[in-house]
Amino acid sequence: MKKYIPILRRTKLFAGVGEGEISAMLGCLQAKQDSYKKGEYVFRQGEYLNNITVLVEGSLHIQRDDYWGNRSIINVIGIGEMFGEAYAAPDSGALLNDVVAVEDSTVIFFDVKRILTVCSSACKFHSIVVQNLFFAMSEKNRKLVQKLGHMSKRSTREKLISYLSEEAKRQNSGTITIPFNRQQLADFLSVDRSAMSNELCKMRDEGLLMFEKNKFTLL
């Protein structure tokens, strides 16, 4: 697990905490590590969690397949991001989504009780982590609201514009790379893939944007 300490150091959860302290906290927080091959499930819908999990290698999708097989991608988890935190509280009930590795991935689990209960021992930085946890959850929250913003748009075109322009803002560039192929983007925006593909090409023909694979340029 030692090898991932430099990565943990750069996460929101451990912002402001040194590598030495993180190393010490790994024990205090009962950290456990696990790896998953592309396509494997980290968590499944219906499971009960009691840990906060941080991705240190690879990439994950938080998604949900409904009864008819329609997939909805809720969120993408990149390296350094945490997940599962919303289901780690005592009365939060079962997980409503699947968490699946979209490439070979490694995660580290932290016991949530141990994070929230400030220990009396050496971990001075514990309270920083609690604050960080709050900030990270705030951010996740805002991200979800932004996604609601995209999905509240009535047409596929508007959804695309809403998503791509926000992504351009976030990546601070007119040319962006998205973490989706076409099917995944459609599942993320909850639209039909072929209709979306069609709309994208129309937008390209109208000179609104250019794209090649998952690289888009807004004009």
Added chain:
Amino acid sequence: MKKYIPILRRTKLFAGVGEGEISAMLGCLQAKQDSYKKGEYVFRQGEYLNNITVLVEGSLHIQRDDYWGNRSIINVIGIGEMFGEAYAAPDSGALLNDVVAVEDSTVIFFDVKRILTVCSSACKFHSIVVQNLFFAMSEKNRKLVQKLGHMSKRSTREKLISYLSEEAKRQNSGTITIPFNRQQLADFLSVDRSAMSNELCKMRDEGLLMFEKNKFTLL
């Protein structure tokens, strides 16, 4: 502000804290109170917040109007619920939504820094509140994901079923009262009001449900 202490006591934020302690914390957390008439704005899009706010009287909508006047209702805040917490962190940026009173309302503001920074003085219950804050944010998070679940449905009918059946589950009854009129429900689910009204009547004629005003019975 004293008169609202019994209400605060029943909130998620102050769960497990006695009235005496709450009373003491009001000062410690620099609580401030304000009231709004129906239709008035508590916060506006673009504002910067640094407090967590709890509704103690009335009802609020978290909503957003886009460029063309399409309204999207993100969330409903009932008595005892908190809001604004996702925008109270230092780097969270400006508020993306409006918060508007849908009836005469009263709120109490708490300075977020003071909540997160455990004071050395008498407030023993401070750390409980920090935990509560985490749990409350978790819950809000799950609520947003549930809303994404409704909005990810492709048809108006599916959106309605998704929303109403979740609400029936939450209210633990086949007969539920929703906090929306037709226009608001449409804005909440991001569909056209007349089309939705039409669909509701079709569903009623098919024997799927019954309704009268904002009271629905699922069959």
Added chain:
DNA sequence: ACAATTCGGTTGTTTTTACAACAGAAAGGA
């Protein structure tokens, strides 16, 4: 009680989407 406004339902038209089926290109594996 009356006038004005809001609310909910209805209908017809236009636009958009979902769905299905297919084909060429690209990627991946043996």
Added chain:
DNA sequence: TCCTTTCTGTTGTAAAAACAACCGAATTGT
């Protein structure tokens, strides 16, 4: 390299939603 699979774009059709316009009922304010 060849074969297989995945990915993306294209087209046509059927279904659904948005939009607009309207009406009667209910509600609100004076």
